[in-house]
Amino acid sequence: MDRATTISAKALWTEEAMSLKRDLPRLTPDEEALYKDMRGKRLGKNLRLEQERIPFQQVAMALNWALGMAKAFIPMAQPITQALRPK
Numbered sequence: 001m002d003r004a005t006t007i008s009a010k011a012l013w014t015e016e017a018m019s020l021k022r023d024l025p026r027l028t029p030d031e032e033a034l035y036k037d038m039r040g041k042r043l044g045k046n047l048r049l050e051q052e053r054i055p056f057q058q059v060a061m062a063l064n065w066a067l068g069m070a071k072a073f074i075p076m077a078q079p080i081t082q083a084l085r086p087k
Contacts, residue, residue: 006038015045
C-alpha cells in the first residue's frame with residue numbers, strides 16, 4: 001500500500017496487539033519506506049490498516065492512476081483503466 005492511501009485512511013487505522021517485525025522482500029522502495037515507518041512506530045503505535053476497510057471508490061481511483069501511469073509499459077492497461085473509471 002502506498003503512503004498517500006495509508007495517510008488518507010487515518011480514520012480507519014486500528015492498533016494491533018503486536019506488530020509484524022519481519023522483512024518483506026517484495027515491497028517497492030516506497031512501500032518499504034512506509035513499512036519501516038510503521039514498524040518503527042513513527043506513524044503510531046502498532047498501526048494496522050486493513051485494506052478491506054478502504055472505500056472501493058478510493059481503491060478504483062488509485063488503480064486507475066497507477067495503470068494510467070503504466071500505459072507506456074503495459075499494453076493492456078488502457079482497457080483496464082477505462083473499466084475502472086467512475087461513471
